[in-house]
Amino acid sequence: MHDRAGTVALPEDLIDPEALVAAYYDLHPDVTDPEQKVIFGTSGHRGSSFNSAFNEDHILAITQAIVEYRAGQGITGPLFLGRDTHGLSLPAERSALEVLAANGVTVWTDSRHSWTPTPAVSHAILKYNREGHDDQADGIVVTPSHNPPADGGFKYNPPHGGPADSDATSWIANRANELIAAGLEGVKRAEPTPAGTYDFRENYVADLGNVIDMEAIAASKIHIGADPLGGASVEYWSLIGERYGLNLTVVNETVDPRWAFMTLDWDGKIRMDCSSPYAMASLIERRHDFDISTGNDADADRHGVVTPDAGLMNPNHYLAVAIQYLYSRREHWRPDAAIGKTLVSSSMIDRVAGSLGRTLWEVPVGFKWFVPGLIDGSVGFGGEESAGASFLRFDGSVWTTDKDGILLALLASEILAVTGRTPSQHYAELVAEFGDPVYQRVDAPATKAQKAQLAKLSGDDITADTLAGDPITAKLSHAPGNGAAIGGVKVTTDRAWFAARPSGTEDVYKIYAESFVGEEHLREVQAEAKRIVDAALGA
Structure with missing residues (x-):
């Protein structure tokens, strides 16, 4: 544990954004070094330009590989492209646009030229593919999620809207490394032409009433504090509050690629991890200012729930409460809709599933495993121990097939508005019934x-x-x-x-x-x- 964990970052903790971007263009990876190769984890390729792990060569090669992959899969529709607030996200988006333009891919970027949460990209892909077009859409999100400010990230979402599976990511990574090793021969580049635009924020926010009881939240007048942690959800929360008449305060509207306002995580690093009590220390300190408060990471695929009575909830605890609540109140979900959990999530979920008479669907780590079940409604809720989850609309149809931190944050407000008890109070009831893990x-x-x-x-x-x-x-x-x-x-x-x-x-x-x-x-x-x-x- 770092001796300044949970305290506000000092000047010496901050990156130099200009140097970070300069390194993105000036340094070139050596793919014979495993630390500098393209490696797709469960959420895409991540790394810092400072150590030649996330540079222009990587993004040009990965994008060309994605172009070739989608062509091989017969994907000819638009590609939805979003980015978060990390310092490397905008230059990486520009690099990707050059390759996509040269290859004749139709790209839809944000109409406001602003930041786009991961769930909004998933929502856009699914919406397009549900509308009966002759082609299918897919997407790219430029984000390293909750990683430190020096990192960049790049992930691909195929037409199902969720994270690409290992077959796809392995092919893309191998092809990208081949292209880098060949000095980018085979990578096409052109000046980006005017791309199509899409209002990610409007389409996502306008649809929230079909998955969350926004009327109940508004009627309750509970005071909600939403902290975007300097991430892509910052402008979404303000519109959500206005659109649905919520008593909602955006706790911090600052966007800073250095994240100078953040409190340090457990190891002394700046990390936008909304499940960490150290990264969330500022919001926890203000917990009595709100009836419920929530945080999101930089691309808003994760959630953190803070209550006045308990502070920051353990992600496993909140998942169990969310499952208990949803399966008791979403009456139009399939009666056989299973409860999806990763095998390293709390077995409290197993006990809740048993009490509900629902099938527990336990899968390996990685949200990609929940995608098929969410699409066909056979899984009502899919959640990971690392504070990532999504669930179905009221009518039992798919909402997003990627993690949605905004959705889970709003669910905490719905639970309080409908039941009059905070999620942490609900968890205390589960402990009384099933034990305290x-x-x-x-x-x-x-x-x-x-x-x-x-x-x-x-x-x-x-x-x-x-x-x-x-x-x-x-x-x-x-x-x-x-x-x-x-x-x-x-x-x-x-x-x-x-x-x-x-x-x-x-x-x-x-x-x-x-x-x-x-x-x-x-x-x-x-x-x-x-x-x-x-x-x-x-x-």
């Missing part, structure tokens, strides 16, 4: 070889038969919901579980663990988890 993620060192081995482990490689004194009930290497490999292992008992997965960026593996017994039991689970995994890895 303790959840934490920690990291353990691992070499690259060990990480590769962990990703391929089978449940059969786990020789232990007990965990923290309890019999092991399952040893999983594939998700129960869809049978997909989890890239690690999960071990469960009746009172606890742990999951171990390799980090994609650091020489560590991540141990997620939860206990329904208490803190001391959780520490036992974590310690035994490390011993169990190290034994399986031969460490």
